[in-house]
Amino acid sequence: xxxxxxxxxxxxxxxxxxxxxxxxxxxxxxxxxxxxxxxxxxxxxxxxxxxxxxxxxxxxxxxxxxxxxxxxxxxxxxxxxxxxxxxxxxxxxx
Numbered sequence: 649x650x651x652x653x654x655x656x657x658x659x660x661x662x663x664x665x666x667x668x669x670x671x672x673x674x675x676x677x678x679x680x681x682x683x684x685x686x687x688x689x690x691x692x693x694x695x696x697x698x699x700x701x702x703x704x705x706x707x708x709x710x711x712x713x714x715x716x717x718x719x720x721x722x723x724x725x726x727x728x729x730x731x732x733x734x735x736x737x738x739x740x741x742x
Contacts, residue, residue, distance in 0.1 A: 656706050664738045671708040673742060697740050698728040705739065 654675055661669040676684070687696045702725040710718045712730070719727045728736070 659742050661708070661710070661738070664735055665710050669709055669711075671710070671739065671742070672706040673739070674704045674706050676704070697736055698725075701728050701736070701739050710735075 656672050656674050658670055658672045661671050684696070684700050687700075702721050705721040705728075707720060708718070712718055718730070721728055731739075
């Protein structure tokens with residue numbers, strides 16, 4: 649039976665979150681990518697990016713400044729607004 653092999657991908661995030669960190673992202677469809685581009689052109693890109701990432705981050709092992717594990721975005725989308733701009737930009741770029 650056929651199955652999509654590229655639905656998600658695990659990406660090491662050592663450069664942004666330290667050694668051993670990772671994020672699993674759901675890959676975008678072409679339609680989602682086009683909608684994202686249109687939305688960021690019309691409004692506050694940072695806000696759009698946080699909402700956009702809520703549906704893409706499947707899992708991660710990221711921590712805050714004190715080393716406390718961050719909630720999974722699927723459980724608490726507000727965690728995406730607690731990221732640094734660099735962390736958010738890194739996620740969007742991947």
